[in-house]
Amino acid sequence: MKIGVISSMVPHIDGGYRMFVNQLVPELERAGHVVEVVWLPFSSDPKTMLSEMLGFRMMNLDDIFDLVICCRPPAHVVKHRRKVVWFIHHERVFYDLWDSEHNTIPKSAYWKGFRAQLMRADTKCLREAHAVFSNSQVVADRLMAFNAIAAEVLYPPLAGDVQFDSNAHGAELAFVCRIEEHKRQHLAVKAMSFTKSPVRLRIAGRSQNPNYLESLQSFVELNRLRDRITLDHRWISEGEKRHLLANALGVVYIPVDDDSYGYPTLEGACAERPIVTVSDAGGVGEFVEDGISGLITAPTPEALGEAFDRLWDDRMLAAKLGEGALRRINELSIRWDHVVARLTA
Amino acid sequence: MAPFVWGGAEELAVHFVRNLRIMGHEAELLRLPFQWDPFDNIPAEIARFKTMRLPNVDRVISMKFPAYLLPIENQTTWLIHQYRQAYDLWSSPYSNLPHDWRGELVRDVIRSHDDHYFVNQRKLFTISSEVSRRLKEFNGVDAPALRAPINDPHLFIGGDSYDYIIAPGRINASKRQYLLVEAMQYLPSTARLIVAGPPETEADAMRLRNSVAEFNLEDRVILDMRFLDREELAEYVNHAVAVAYLPYHEDSYGYVTMEAFQASKPVITTCDAGELLELVTDEHTGLVAEPDPQSLAACIAQLFYDRKQAAEMGAAGHALWRSKNITWEANISTLLGLD
Numbered sequence: 001m002k003i004g005v006i007s008s009m010v011p012h013i014d015g016g017y018r019m020f021v022n023q024l025v026p027e028l029e030r031a032g033h034v035v036e037v038v039w040l041p042f043s044s045d046p047k048t049m050l051s052e053m054l055g056f057r058m059m060n061l062d063d064i065f066d067l068v069i070c071c072r073p074p075a076h077v078v079k080h081r082r083k084v085v086w087f088i089h090h091e092r093v094f095y096d097l098w099d100s101e102h103n104t105i106p107k108s109a110y111w112k113g114f115r116a117q118l119m120r121a122d123t124k125c126l127r128e129a130h131a132v133f134s135n136s137q138v139v140a141d142r143l144m145a146f147n148a149i150a151a152e153v154l155y156p157p158l159a160g161d162v163q164f165d166s167n168a169h170g171a172e173l174a175f176v177c178r179i180e181e182h183k184r185q186h187l188a189v190k191a192m193s194f195t196k197s198p199v200r201l202r203i204a205g206r207s208q209n210p211n212y213l214e215s216l217q218s219f220v221e222l223n224r225l226r227d228r229i230t231l232d233h234r235w236i237s238e239g240e241k242r243h244l245l246a247n248a249l250g251v252v253y254i255p256v257d258d259d260s261y262g263y264p265t266l267e268g269a270c271a272e273r274p275i276v277t278v279s280d281a282g283g284v285g286e287f288v289e290d291g292i293s294g295l296i297t298a299p300t301p302e303a304l305g306e307a308f309d310r311l312w313d314d315r316m317l318a319a320k321l322g323e324g325a326l327r328r329i330n331e332l333s334i335r336w337d338h339v340v341a342r343l344t345a
Numbered sequence: 346m347a348p349f350v351w352g353g354a355e356e357l358a359v360h361f362v363r364n365l366r367i368m369g370h371e372a373e374l375l376r377l378p379f380q381w382d383p384f385d386n387i388p389a390e391i392a393r394f395k396t397m398r399l400p401n402v403d404r405v406i407s408m409k410f411p412a413y414l415l416p417i418e419n420q421t422t423w424l425i426h427q428y429r430q431a432y433d434l435w436s437s438p439y440s441n442l443p444h445d446w447r448g449e450l451v452r453d454v455i456r457s458h459d460d461h462y463f464v465n466q467r468k469l470f471t472i473s474s475e476v477s478r479r480l481k482e483f484n485g486v487d488a489p490a491l492r493a494p495i496n497d498p499h500l501f502i503g504g505d506s507y508d509y510i511i512a513p514g515r516i517n518a519s520k521r522q523y524l525l526v527e528a529m530q531y532l533p534s535t536a537r538l539i540v541a542g543p544p545e546t547e548a549d550a551m552r553l554r555n556s557v558a559e560f561n562l563e564d565r566v567i568l569d570m571r572f573l574d575r576e577e578l579a580e581y582v583n584h585a586v587a588v589a590y591l592p593y594h595e596d597s598y599g600y601v602t603m604e605a606f607q608a609s610k611p612v613i614t615t616c617d618a619g620e621l622l623e624l625v626t627d628e629h630t631g632l633v634a635e636p637d638p639q640s641l642a643a644c645i646a647q648l649f650y651d652r653k654q655a656a657e658m659g660a661a662g663h664a665l666w667r668s669k670n671i672t673w674e675a676n677i678s679t680l681l682g683l684d
Contacts, residue, residue, distance in 0.1 A: 012371050012373060036348040043400040060386070
């Protein structure tokens with residue numbers, strides 16, 4: 001089949017969707033398809049958003065492709081007789097974040113009308129689709145709530161070789177992702193001041209936010225945690241990350257209400273590490289089951305610190321939860337052959 | 346771009362981005378599909394491009410119609426070509442625009458959008474003097490030509506000449522490798538020719554094979570007809586006595602010519618080869634033959650049996666080529682306004 005993978009993009013900004021698309025292409029090709037990616041720039045600026053979407057819709061893709069797979073929105077608005085959508089998020093300020101403090105759009109008649117129009121457009125374009133998938137249950141629930149669209153959850157697998165090394169469970173927890181406020185490294189750092197065991201924490205990742213990084217550093221200094229917390233604020237290579245995970249006690253991933261379980265969770269699971277998360281981390285809870293594939297605590301430093309201690313005190317538990325995490329990948333069919341089969345079914 | 350189509354323009358863009366990154370810029374290639382079929386949808390396609398926004402970039406360099414019509418500040422255009430069917434190909438058999446009022450309307454829409462854009466665009470360059478000439482003729486704008494540089498000059502380091510003339514590159518009727526094979530029948534049995542490159546069609550390959558058989562040239566002509574990797578190709582060029590390249594009325598110097606001079610090899614060509622004659626001057630940087638086998642045979646013999654002269658011409662070609670300063674560094678400085 002001639003397949004077009006359509007996705008919006010923002011130049012110079014990486015995101016999970018790019019990894020997904022760049023890995024999806026060779027997987028589709030391996031299955032015998034001919035694939036071309038169409039990246040369409042998209043500003044997400046409400047002032048021009050609707051006309052940009054109209055432009056997406058004006059493309060005539062019917063003559064070129066037998067099937068189009070639409071990834072990052074608003075790719076789902078393109079027209080094609082056989083359109084499959086892998087939906088990863090709404091324009092959230094106009095959806096679930098409309099009534100939250102994250103929304104800076106005035107609730108005037110104009111913007112209310114705009115919101116209704118955007119929702120109508122999304123719903124109409126999603127209804128045209130041959131099939132709609134989502135990258136998580138959270139997003140599927142929103143599709144149902146706001147657009148009355150039933151979406152099948154199709155979890156994004158890791159790119160590359162998923163055979164991770166896995167050694168004995170060490171003394172250090174690994175928290176590997178971008179260092180940003182909404183990833184809540186501060187919560188993990190504070191939790192360390194409540195631990196009773198000598199458990200260690202390693203935070204690794206790049207930060208775009210120097211103030212946040214500084215606040216983490218000063219907390220570590222003030223609370224004399226320097227010998228138990230390593231703050232490694234740089235992008236670490238794939239090989240280094242895998243080495244780190246292979247020997248870690250467990251993986252910490254505690255974002256604020258994330259849409260998906262996140263690659264850190266999946267990477268930890270591949271390395272048979274238990275995943276420590278919190279109850280309000282969003283999609284992470286779809287993957288982690290408390291006491292089976294990891295630990296889920298209340299989002300407080302005290303509770304999180306207790307979970308850190310539990311793993312340090314009981315390596316048998318860490319090993320058992322690590323096995324559970326690996327098993328969970330299979331349970332949820334997080335595999336490329338499954339993704340390819342469903343998208344091209 | 347058109348999905349599933351990959352050619353010279355795409356290669357150029359990829360190398361461009363690679364070299365921007367080498368020079369320390371964050372660069373990303375965006376290939377936006379444009380559909381010219383059906384022709385009467387072209388105005389809608391132009392409108393579609395105008396709906397697009399390009400966030401988070403300091404500078405945009407556009408290369409093709411209608412990418413330069415995106416409403417973007419701080420845009421530089423390095424033009425590969427316009428929509429030629431509305432210009433120089435309008436009256437050729439290659440135009441998809443019909444010669445009736447509808448075709449004329451679409452042609453005029455394209456031209457007026459171009460006119461409007463080009464006249465206000467100061468940062469405008471083209472990839473060849475032919476494209477610049479057309480831009481002047483049809484849109485009345487002056488734009489300097491910044492030629493596409495070679496992409497791996499480090500491979501073409503030259504070297505001792507072994508006993509052969511090389512004809513590298515894509516094999517087809519307009520590149521006329523067959524003339525070289527036919528020329529070999531007039532040369533002594535010590536002369537050797539290697540034709541190296543992918544044949545465009547089976548007929549192109551057949552024609553060369555038949556010629557070799559017809560003139561009993563099996564031990565003097567090597568037909569290495571396949572896609573060669575860059576190292577293999579450079580190895581052939583680096584150890585040739587001379588490089589032969591006979592395109593018909595080509596609008597560029599051609600990578601073959603530029604790579605030959607980079608490797609300090611003289612070039613044998615014909616008087617109807619087009620723009621590369623700016624670089625290949627007879628008895629100075631190479632030899633210019635008539636487009637017939639006998640005349641070519643004389644040129645091959647001259648260089649093949651006077652290696653000293655061949656080396657001198659190669660050195661002159663190298664010096665001339667280097668003096669043009671056609672490199673990615675120079676082009677990128679100009680395109681970004683850094684020079």
